[in-house]
Amino acid sequence: MHFTYCTPGLIPYAARTVSTLQIYSVKIVGTDGKLKLPLHVYGIVAARDAVDYNRNILFSWRRENCQKLTPEDPFLRLTGLSRAIVAVYHVDFEVQLKVKGSSRSRDRALMSHCFTYAGGYHEGLHTTFSSNSFCTVEFSYERLTETVQATILSARVVEGAPWPFEYGGRIMCSSPPQEVTDSLSRQVVLVDSHRSDDGGEMPMGSDGYLDLSRHVVSVELEESLQFVIQAYSQSGDAIARQGSVRFRTKYCNISRAICEIDDSKVEITVAWSQLAKHKRDILLEGHV
Template sequence: MVNLKTVIYSLKIVGTDGKLKLPLHVYGVVAARDTVDCNRNILFFRRREDCQKLTPEDPFLHLTGPSRAIVAVDHVDFEVQLKVKGATRYSDKALISHCCTYSGGYHEGLDTALISNYFCTVELSLERLTKTVQATILSVRVVEGGPWPFEYGGRIVCSSPPQEVMDSLARQVVLVDSRSSDGGEMPMGTDGYLDLSRHVVSVELEESLQFVIQAYSQSGDAIARQGHVKFRAEYCNVSRGICEIGDSKVEITVAWSKLVTKRMDILLEGHV
């Protein structure tokens, strides 16, 4: 049996026959369930008080997962429970409440799964990979250099195999984008660490994982500076690399691990 893993690149909300009118303030959950433990693996989660505004220019849900690689030996179940925020909680409306099973066969390359109802369609951009390891991005930190490189915000994406960074992010995982945060500032903690939205990526063993770090210009419409760094996939280990962006240096730390394919493996390691 071929051991398959599924990479989720993006989730996009599109209208159905003109019934969906953007902008909308959306909250709820999108999750995947695989054959490992059948638990929810959260891809998107927003509370009502922290809803996301969807616009015609940005109809993509800002993903925060998965928390571990999605194993697709047989199939993957996707659960979508989204609501539209109204003036009061009693005026909130259900946007979509649906579950579907994605099998995909042995389709190679980029694929799209569609989840639809009367009002809208959720487009999942995904890809199945074989012979993979899990890359967990432990940290991204500005370690030295000149002025703060993200004064006007920025974006960090990764891809495997390495992709050219263009407007289309079809096969790239967005780890953080300041345009998705309140005020357009780069989310950060202390000591130069950046707060990433996503941390887990599946990488084929014979490939490399490329990180591209971009700093926006003052206008926010262009890229002022950009740098990249590549990591060769490893079966297990911790890798560190430096990405130079302008006069600053950004350190990226990645942990490599095999993927759990059976619930018993989790139990034997003492995890629930």
């Protein structure tokens, strides 16, 4: 959000629209005979790009609050990014995952591996596999060109009775807008009560604010950003209600829009910002 509050038409030179990587999912797709799902997993998955080479966290769970992976749900519950991954040059990915045992001394390394995305100009959804003798981790991502960063500041139920998420729900976004399918392959899932630790209840704070797991997505200048909000049925295995709303892409500033789900309304607030190719550009112009 370095350039969110810039004046339109007076954008600093350091602000660019650059290629970025949109990360959709990270999945444990295979284990050997010694290590089978379900697993209680903790650790870190992070990306490092040429902007500052710092860790940009995708997944970070402590041993005391590890995630249970099952054959029905082998996806890591992503908690990042903190900013868009700039893909002008190569991007390094770091995977440090452990399996929780009955005691810390019985914990077992699941994967400790680094690999590099070397760039390229291919389009569409891509999958990269990282493997060792215990498991295979599948990264699903897409390289987008000429992008800005959208930071979802909040999603808040501002009107509606009864409560639209009585049986839980899911919020996701996509750019370019995608049809919602069972695989959700090109949707960035911001929150899903089925994957929360609250017994299927929609995680929320006070005053109707929903607690999102992910906040940052990349949006191409020529595309819009679509949000889809779904409310689950009482059975929990079907969508009872659904609404959608689209945002027009901006270089900077903040946008708000209302998504209607039957008689309920959810207000979504998005901050827009261009990106920096390197941290020195930000420092030279005083944008810290």
